Amino acid sequence: MRVDLHLHTTASDGRLTPEEVVQLAAKQGLSVVSITDHDSTDGIAAALAAAESFPPLKVIPGVEINTDIPGGEIHILGYFIDHQSEEFKRALKRLRHSRKIRARKMIAKLARLGMEVDWERVKQLAGGGSIGRPHIAQAMLEQGYISSLQQAFTRYIGREGPAYAERERLSPVAAVELVIRARGLPVLAHPANLDDLEGLLLELKAAGLVGLEAYYDGYRQETIHRLVALASKHSLIACGGSDFHGFEGANETPIGRVNVPMECAQQLIALAQKRAKLVTK
Numbered sequence: 494m495r496v497d498l499h500l501h502t503t504a505s506d507g508r509l510t511p512e513e514v515v516q517l518a519a520k521q522g523l524s525v526v527s528i529t530d531h532d533s534t535d536g537i538a539a540a541l542a543a544a545e546s547f548p549p550l551k552v553i554p555g556v557e558i559n560t561d562i563p564g565g566e567i568h569i570l571g572y573f574i575d576h577q578s579e580e581f582k583r584a585l586k587r588l589r590h591s592r593k594i595r596a597r598k599m600i601a602k603l604a605r606l607g608m609e610v611d612w613e614r615v616k617q618l619a620g621g622g623s624i625g626r627p628h629i630a631q632a633m634l635e636q637g638y639i640s641s642l643q644q645a646f647t648r649y650i651g652r653e654g655p656a657y658a659e660r661e662r663l664s665p666v667a668a669v670e671l672v673i674r675a676r677g678l679p680v681l682a683h684p685a686n687l688d689d690l691e692g693l694l695l696e697l698k699a700a701g702l703v704g705l706e707a708y709y710d711g712y713r714q715e716t717i718h719r720l721v722a723l724a725s726k727h728s729l730i731a732c733g734g735s736d737f738h739g740f741e742g743a744n745e746t747p748i749g750r751v752n753v754p755m756e757c758a759q760q761l762i763a764l765a766q767k768r769a770k771l772v773t774k
């Protein structure tokens with residue numbers, strides 16, 4: 494019984510289609526997965542449909558909303574969101590639009606550094622999904638400006654890079670509220686390196702946070718223990734996943750390879766069912 498609650502597809506910056514990700518999850522013998530694309534639920538319907546061919550695999554509709562704090566980013570996962578809600582889809586579309594503006598700003602900065610990155614190609618690489626820095630990196634690689642995807646980040650478009658640009662800000666609390674309005678369960682993504690994590694948890698919990706990601710790609714045992722203890726102290730569910738993007742690089746954890754206890758998924762599922770009952774009452 495294996496679980497992976499953090500997967501990306503071509504609906505955002507992943508390399509595999511939702512169908513391919515579901516197929517791979519089934520092949521790896523996973524029992525519960527969640528598709529959590531950046532600021533998009535466009536891959537959910539296809540993933541849910543694909544999962545029907547692979548019982549007993551269960552796909553939880555999810556999303557990962559990128560938010561901004563001074564000097565960094567915080568990602569909020571939303572599980573069991575109503576992926577068909579028009580209001581939610583509109584809000585995500587606004588966020589993606591701000592990503593596009595940001596990508597254009599980075600491309601303009603790269604041009605000033607002498608690298609004419611092809612905007613049409615970047616859009617094509619995003620495949621109609623949210624445009625992210627990995628797409629710019631891929632275009633740079635194809636045009637020979639860098640020799641590895643990683644180099645794009647370390648030299649140019651990483652947070653400290655000369656071609657980095659910020660985007661319109663969304664606060665973590667606003668993202669938690671957005672997930673709640675879409676009847677989802679908000680969970681703080683990969684929080685190990687965040688400053689004043691406890692203060693943040695209190696603030697987000699007041700807004701409706703139900704969990705935090707404790708089991709995550711590259712987290713050491715002591716980090717996992719610390720995060721699980723923190724989750725239990727604040728009555729939050731300790732969740733987790735691989736943050737799989739399908740790039741097949743040496744740096745990437747394969748799908749399902751992070752050891753996420755089945756209990757995490759069970760707790761989320763139980764909470765979602767409890768809330769759904771409250772709504773129908």
Ligand SMILES: [Zn+2]
Nearest residue numbers: 557568682683
């Ligand atoms: Zn993330």
Ligand SMILES: [Zn+2]
Nearest residue numbers: 499501557736
């Ligand atoms: Zn992610």
